[in-house]
Amino acid sequence: MLDAITLTEAYNVSSLSDQAWISPPMNPELFKVACSNCNLRELCMPVGLQQAEMVKLDSVVSTRKRIKEGSHLFSHGDPFTTLYAIRTGYFKTSVLSEDGREQVTGFQMAGEIIGMDGIVSDQHHCNAIALEDAEVCVMPFENVEELSREFPVLQRHVHKIMSREIVRENGVMMLLGNMRAEERLAAFLLNLVQRLHARGFSQTEFVLRMTREEIGSYLGMKLETVSRTFSKFSEEGIIEVKQRNVKILNPDALKNIFTPQSCG
Amino acid sequence: MLDAITLTEAYNVSSLSDQAWISPPMNPELFKVACSNCNLRELCMPVGLQQAEMVKLDSVVSTRKRIKEGSHLFSHGDPFTTLYAIRTGYFKTSVLSEDGREQVTGFQMAGEIIGMDGIVSDQHHCNAIALEDAEVCVMPFENVEELSREFPVLQRHVHKIMSREIVRENGVMMLLGNMRAEERLAAFLLNLVQRLHARGFSQTEFVLRMTREEIGSYLGMKLETVSRTFSKFSEEGIIEVKQRNVKILNPDALKNIFTPQSCG
DNA sequence: CGAGTCATTGATCTGTCTCAATATTAGTGG
DNA sequence: CCACTAATATTGAGACAGATCAATGACTCG
Numbered sequence: 001m002l003d004a005i006t007l008t009e010a011y012n013v014s015s016l017s018d019q020a021w022i023s024p025p026m027n028p029e030l031f032k033v034a035c036s037n038c039n040l041r042e043l044c045m046p047v048g049l050q051q052a053e054m055v056k057l058d059s060v061v062s063t064r065k066r067i068k069e070g071s072h073l074f075s076h077g078d079p080f081t082t083l084y085a086i087r088t089g090y091f092k093t094s095v096l097s098e099d100g101r102e103q104v105t106g107f108q109m110a111g112e113i114i115g116m117d118g119i120v121s122d123q124h125h126c127n128a129i130a131l132e133d134a135e136v137c138v139m140p141f142e143n144v145e146e147l148s149r150e151f152p153v154l155q156r157h158v159h160k161i162m163s164r165e166i167v168r169e170n171g172v173m174m175l176l177g178n179m180r181a182e183e184r185l186a187a188f189l190l191n192l193v194q195r196l197h198a199r200g201f202s203q204t205e206f207v208l209r210m211t212r213e214e215i216g217s218y219l220g221m222k223l224e225t226v227s228r229t230f231s232k233f234s235e236e237g238i239i240e241v242k243q244r245n246v247k248i249l250n251p252d253a254l255k256n257i258f259t260p261q262s263c264g
Numbered sequence: 265m266l267d268a269i270t271l272t273e274a275y276n277v278s279s280l281s282d283q284a285w286i287s288p289p290m291n292p293e294l295f296k297v298a299c300s301n302c303n304l305r306e307l308c309m310p311v312g313l314q315q316a317e318m319v320k321l322d323s324v325v326s327t328r329k330r331i332k333e334g335s336h337l338f339s340h341g342d343p344f345t346t347l348y349a350i351r352t353g354y355f356k357t358s359v360l361s362e363d364g365r366e367q368v369t370g371f372q373m374a375g376e377i378i379g380m381d382g383i384v385s386d387q388h389h390c391n392a393i394a395l396e397d398a399e400v401c402v403m404p405f406e407n408v409e410e411l412s413r414e415f416p417v418l419q420r421h422v423h424k425i426m427s428r429e430i431v432r433e434n435g436v437m438m439l440l441g442n443m444r445a446e447e448r449l450a451a452f453l454l455n456l457v458q459r460l461h462a463r464g465f466s467q468t469e470f471v472l473r474m475t476r477e478e479i480g481s482y483l484g485m486k487l488e489t490v491s492r493t494f495s496k497f498s499e500e501g502i503i504e505v506k507q508r509n510v511k512i513l514n515p516d517a518l519k520n521i522f523t524p525q526s527c528g
Numbered sequence: 529c530g531a532g533t534c535a536t537t538g539a540t541c542t543g544t545c546t547c548a549a550t551a552t553t554a555g556t557g558g
Numbered sequence: 559c560c561a562c563t564a565a566t567a568t569t570g571a572g573a574c575a576g577a578t579c580a581a582t583g584a585c586t587c588g
Contacts, residue, residue, distance in 0.1 A: 095434050095435070095437075095438055097438055097522070098522065099522055099523065101442045103434075103437055103438040105434050105437050116430055117430055117431050117434065119423050119426075119427035120427035120430075120431055121431075125431045125434060126434065145416065145419055145420065148412075148419070149412070149416065149419065150413075155409055155412070156409065159383050159409070159422075159426070160383055160384045162380075162383075162423070162426040162427070162430065163380055163381060163382070163383035163426070164384040165430050166381055166384075166426065166430060167384055167385075167389045169430065169433035169437065170359050170367075170369050170381065170389060170390065171359070172437055173369050173433065173437065174359055174361055174367040176440035176441050177367045177440050177481065177484035178365045178366075217441065218441075219441075220440060220441035220442070258361070258363055259363065
């Protein structure tokens with residue numbers, strides 16, 4: 001069985017780091033069909049399951065589904081029936097206010113679970129939109145619940161996934177309620193890099209999958225402010241930015257942005 | 265069996281509305297010991313359970329616990345073992361940034377469940393602090409999970425409670441990311457009134473349990489701005505404010521505050 | 529190559545913060 | 559019961575971070 005280190009190495013691109021601004025390797029061939037044989041199993045639904053349980057989990061995943069860049073995996077109001085595990089590609093989730101303002105509530109990547117917003121009222125509250133061509137595992141929630149009743153380990157894992165989302169959103173509330181523009185962007189970049197690193201990508205350079213406007217919506221600031229803040233970090237030698245390509249030159253400086261001052 | 269209407273009437277104070285600024289009736293005698301006989305069962309854990317299931321649920325609630333105003337039910341870093349159902353009193357939950365800034369993540373009242381932030385890492389991420397003397401039902405999470413495996417209805421309910429929290433936080437993100445000070449306070453008041461009404465209290469007048477600073481922390485604004493916005497609503501005849509006593513004179517005007525403009 | 533989308537940068541404006549002073553209320557002890 | 563204190567709330571004046579408006583530049587894709 002692959003451990004986390006092996007997984008990391010399988011995706012590691014640091015040996016390619018002399019080629020600047022490369023895209024992360026998103027070759028679909030790397031992914032096997034079943035959970036029990038999936039490269040993402042250390043990050044995704046099967047975490048902590050025994051082999052026998054994991055084989056059972058394979059039966060939970062009913063189908064796979066491809067989503068074209070820009071199209072909706074689900075939309076506000078859609079009936080909720082299933083959770084989705086992201087295999088490849090990136091998503092954003094967002095909510096719309098009654099008067100049409102969009103708030104991006106998160107950016108999701110491979111191994112992350114989306115759709116939990118739909119459980120409470122059997123219909124989705126968010127929109128989930130692919131930021132690039134993507135593939136997801138369809139996990140009918142009935143199946144998840146049934147298997148959860150059988151396997152306490154899976155039950156606990158499902159609870160942890162939902163709890164993690166609650167805690168993540170607490171962090172976003174801290175960000176939106178208490179931080180200045182620079183702090184927000186620094187927190188965003190650090191979080192992104194940390195999650196990419198957990199998937200075996202470089203800790204220093206990556207390609208943003210979202211526009212300045214989407215970043216701004218997520219961080220509660222205007223796209224111009226996002227752009228200006230990127231430029232400021234760049235002038236200070238903390239990062240290098242070319243459009244959506246970002247290289248972190250001084251991670252410590254990014255972490256030291258945080259000082260108690262006014263918010264927005 | 266009491267239905268929701270009966271519950272509402274049991275708590276209704278509208279007949280006392282000529283006495284302005286009264287406190288909601290929080291007589292502990294109203295509450296019976298067991299879930300199966302609790303006035304809050306239409307709002308709390310037992311929603312949708314059959315009598316037999318509810319009797320079983322009684323065994324989940326191991327003990328009750330009293331918390332003095334200002335003291336912590338749990339704190340960041342505390343080991344997580346149980347969820348809590350609020351019987352009486354109000355709580356705030358908050359997170360602290362590394363440099364000591366507080367972000368209030370929510371205000372909770374009778375019938376609401378807190379502690380779910382602890383599941384993901386077996387320790388709490390939030391602080392939960394009583395805003396007045398309070399009483400909670402202690403529900404060891406092991407028990408909850410065990411009974412969930414037995415009763416799909418309870419399992420689904422637990423999932424819904426967590427999903428509801430995710431959706432609630434999405435709403436707060438919208439508020440913090442996209443709304444002006446007036447909109448934030450209006451949304452806050454409307455939400456509070458709606459939840460109080462569901463518990464049988466007046467739709468028009470109530471007593472705030474939290475300081476201006478705590479409201480401000482929750483809404484991502486300074487206490488002075490909270491106070492000014494209260495005064496503005498008051499000058500416009502939308503509400504009447506005397507310190508923590510609030511009377512909503514024109515609910516429609518509150519709902520019409522929302523117009524797409526700049527945020528914070 | 530051309531049109532549309534996305535990003536950058538500048539100049540100005542404004543909502544909210546900051547600092548500061550005062551008013552109100554609740555709690556305490558004599 | 560009333561002073562005294564601490565906590566909380568209100569209000570004012572000025573400052574500033576980020577929004578807005580606007581123009582230009584860079585990239586993508588058919």
